[in-house]
Amino acid sequence: MHPLQVELLTGRTRRHFLRDSALGLGSMALAMLDGESTLAGTTASPSAHPADPVADPFLPKPGHFAARAKNVIFLSMSGGPPHLDLLDYKPELVRRDGEDCPESLTKGKQFAFTSGTPKLLGTRQKFAQHGASGAWFSQALPNLAAIADELAIVNSVWTEQFNHGPAELLLYTGFPRAQGRASLGSWVTFGLGSENRDLPGYIVFVSGRSLPSAGKVAWGSGFLPSVYQGVQCRTGGDPVLYLSDPAGMDRALRRASLDALAELNQLEAERLGQPETITRIAQYEMAYRMQSVVPETMDISQEPAHVLADYGAQPGAPSFANNCLLARRLVERGVRFVQLFDWGWDFHGTNAVEEIETGLVKRCETMDRPVAALVRDLKQRGMLDETLVVWTGEFGRTPFREGRTKDGKFLGRDHHPFSNSMFMCGGGLKRGLTYGATDELGWAPVEKPVHPHDLQATILHLLGLDHTRLTYRFQGRDFRLTDVRGEVIRELLA
Numbered sequence: 001m002h003p004l005q006v007e008l009l010t011g012r013t014r015r016h017f018l019r020d021s022a023l024g025l026g027s028m029a030l031a032m033l034d035g036e037s038t039l040a041g042t043t044a045s046p047s048a049h050p051a052d053p054v055a056d057p058f059l060p061k062p063g064h065f066a067a068r069a070k071n072v073i074f075l076s077m078s079g080g081p082p083h084l085d086l087l088d089y090k091p092e093l094v095r096r097d098g099e100d101c102p103e104s105l106t107k108g109k110q111f112a113f114t115s116g117t118p119k120l121l122g123t124r125q126k127f128a129q130h131g132a133s134g135a136w137f138s139q140a141l142p143n144l145a146a147i148a149d150e151l152a153i154v155n156s157v158w159t160e161q162f163n164h165g166p167a168e169l170l171l172y173t174g175f176p177r178a179q180g181r182a183s184l185g186s187w188v189t190f191g192l193g194s195e196n197r198d199l200p201g202y203i204v205f206v207s208g209r210s211l212p213s214a215g216k217v218a219w220g221s222g223f224l225p226s227v228y229q230g231v232q233c234r235t236g237g238d239p240v241l242y243l244s245d246p247a248g249m250d251r252a253l254r255r256a257s258l259d260a261l262a263e264l265n266q267l268e269a270e271r272l273g274q275p276e277t278i279t280r281i282a283q284y285e286m287a288y289r290m291q292s293v294v295p296e297t298m299d300i301s302q303e304p305a306h307v308l309a310d311y312g313a314q315p316g317a318p319s320f321a322n323n324c325l326l327a328r329r330l331v332e333r334g335v336r337f338v339q340l341f342d343w344g345w346d347f348h349g350t351n352a353v354e355e356i357e358t359g360l361v362k363r364c365e366t367m368d369r370p371v372a373a374l375v376r377d378l379k380q381r382g383m384l385d386e387t388l389v390v391w392t393g394e395f396g397r398t399p400f401r402e403g404r405t406k407d408g409k410f411l412g413r414d415h416h417p418f419s420n421s422m423f424m425c426g427g428g429l430k431r432g433l434t435y436g437a438t439d440e441l442g443w444a445p446v447e448k449p450v451h452p453h454d455l456q457a458t459i460l461h462l463l464g465l466d467h468t469r470l471t472y473r474f475q476g477r478d479f480r481l482t483d484v485r486g487e488v489i490r491e492l493l494a
Contacts, residue, residue: 057227058201060193063464068428068493069388070195071331072188072459074339075324075371076172078212079164079346082397082413083421084442085123085356086364088155089136092440093399094122101400105443112162112415113348114403120441121401121411124357133432140364143372149432150375150384150425152492156436156445157420159395159452164213164346167394167417171452172218174481182222182472183230184456185337187481188463190221190228191470195334199297203335204230205323208343213394219339223474230339233298233326234318297333300325310373321370328377331387342367345393349405349412356411375425388427388462392455396420399442418444422455428462430494453486461488 084090101118125138131148144151161167166176173181182190185202194201204219212218219230300308300322301315308314312321320342327338344363349355353363371391378384397413405412419438425431436448457467460481467486471478 057225058194058197060195061191063192064466064469065464067462067464069426069462070386071335071427072185072337072388072390072463073327073331073374074185074337075389075391076212076218076339076341077345077367077391077393078168078208078210078341078343080167080393080395080397080415080420081345082347082356082360083155083393083419084397084399084413085125085360086138086141087136087153087421087423088419088438088442089127089138090122090399090438090440090442093120093442096120096441097122105441106400109418110162111398111403114398114400114414116403118398118400118403118414119406120399121413124411125360131432133434135432135434140361141368143368144423147372147375150379151423152425152429152431152433152435153421153423154435154450154489154492155419155421155438156448157392157396157422157450157452157455158445159417159420161395162415162417164394164415165215167415168212168214168218171392171394171455172214173220173222174453174456174483179217179220180222181479182224182228182481183217183219184459184481185219185230185339186221186224186228187470188337188460188465190224190472191460191465192336192463194336199330199333199335200231201336202228202230202339203330203337204232204339204341205234205326206232206341206343207318207320207323208341210343212341212343218341223479224472230337297329298326300329307377310377311370312373313370320366321373324370324374325377328374328381328383331378332381332383347397347412348402348414349408349410350402352410354410354412356413359410378426384426386427388424388429388459390422390424390455390459392422393420424492428494429492433492435489435492448489448491450489451485453482454489456482457486458489458492462493 084093097120099120101120103117106118123138125140127136127138128145129135130137130145133149135145135148135151135153137145137148159167159170161170161176169179169181170176172183174184175181185204189201192201202219206212216232219232221227221229296302299315300313303313303325307325311325313319313325314322320340323340323342327340330338347354347356347360347363353359375384375389378387378389396416396419398416400414402412402414419442436445436450438444439446460467460470467480467482467488471480473479
């Protein structure tokens with residue numbers, strides 16, 4: 001066989017044969033009748049946007065309607081904060097502390113580490129009402145309590161998932177078990193593009209010395225072009241690993257190398273028609289531009305001393321406080337979606353760090369101050385009206401004591417999917433609002449329940465995107481973030 005024939009055959013697969021054969025031509029004709037375009041079996045829905053995300057994945061795109069927010073800062077408290085000790089005050093639960101949990105509540109339910117008849121557990125934190133709105137806050141959140149009238153608190157969140165990984169996957173990708181789904185930030189940047197061509201549209205920070213339980217899938221692009229996945233940055237050392245030029249390579253040589261790679265990849269794209277090849281070119285170009293922009297962007301030492309003090313940030317020391325300040329600097333520069341994962345909110349009470357009395361207060365000290373500072377900072381700069389801030393964990397904690405600690409000295413709570421609390425503020429939301437309510441024991445919502453798909457639909461709506469129309473065709477069907485459900489929570493909208 002001629003060497004050229006061998007080369008051509010090695011680049012062909014069964015998918016290419018089917019695509020290019022009569023069957024493939026038939027499917028292409030059928031797609032044309034439906035108003036679709038095809039490219040290696042994956043296409044953007046024509047109802048999404050006219051701009052081609054493959055030809056220019058960073059191009060800003062119009063939404064489906066006028067947006068109320070331009071950017072998102074998503075604060076992910078990995079582990080599930082004990083909402084009954086923070087935002088959802090239940091005096092009846094305090095009164096009945098130590099009683100057997102009603103069997104009617106637990107019968108037929110599955111919990112991570114509790115069986116039998118657990119004991120009800122009232123909060124040990126003092127609660128008080130704050131602001132003109134009269135919102136209830138635990139003493140563990142003094143700084144957030146001080147900005148109560150900026151927040152929209154939701155006390156009726158629920159999910160079907162009681163383990164960390166599946167609950168995070170549902171919250172961040174819309175599906176609890178498949179790891180090939182696209183994350184919320186990826187959907188947003190796919191739908192809207194970026195307003196800064198020198199920085200990724202979706203940037204991620206991790207604090208707490210551990211990845212979230214869902215791993216890097218929580219900010220992955222799934223079946224979307226990989227250019228839309230979150231880029232993880234660090235607050236110590238090089239912000240992005242392997243971004244610096246290797247020893248002996250100057251900028252001119254780097255430019256020449258990338259130009260050569262782009263030509264080779266373009267030839268490969270024309271030969272095989274794989275969209276990921278075009279994506280690779282875009283990623284190389286983005287990395288080149290990032291080399292000159294990222295160091296300045298990530299240098300928080302440029303901030304005034306009073307700003308650093310307000311956040312509790314320390315240049316060069318990785319922390320959640322530093323990440324909050326960096327989030328403001330990034331949205332200020334046009335980054336569309338910034339997500340902060342803070343691990344360490346799994347308060348089972350099996351040790352002194354994970355107990356809901358002093359351990360919780362110490363944990364909140366690292367979060368409460370910088371989050372309140374972030375909201376104040378955005379407002380002072382005139383950015384809060386265009387920036388949506390979201391704070392939540394993947395699920396709540398039980399109104400009863402964790403099963404493994406029934407005779408121990410530490411108090412903790414098990415995973416609880418049936419109720420949870422979160423808050424949002426900023427772009428397009430009402431302020432000083434408490435939405436939804438749980439029963440007197442905090443077991444489940446009795447008013448205005450909110451599912452993760454409802455939250456996702458609402459976030460997309462605030463950004464000018466219809467969650468039912470933002471779709472991507474993959475393996476013969478249209479996928480969307482909210483799967484087959486989800487309603488915009490219109491009572492939260494300003």
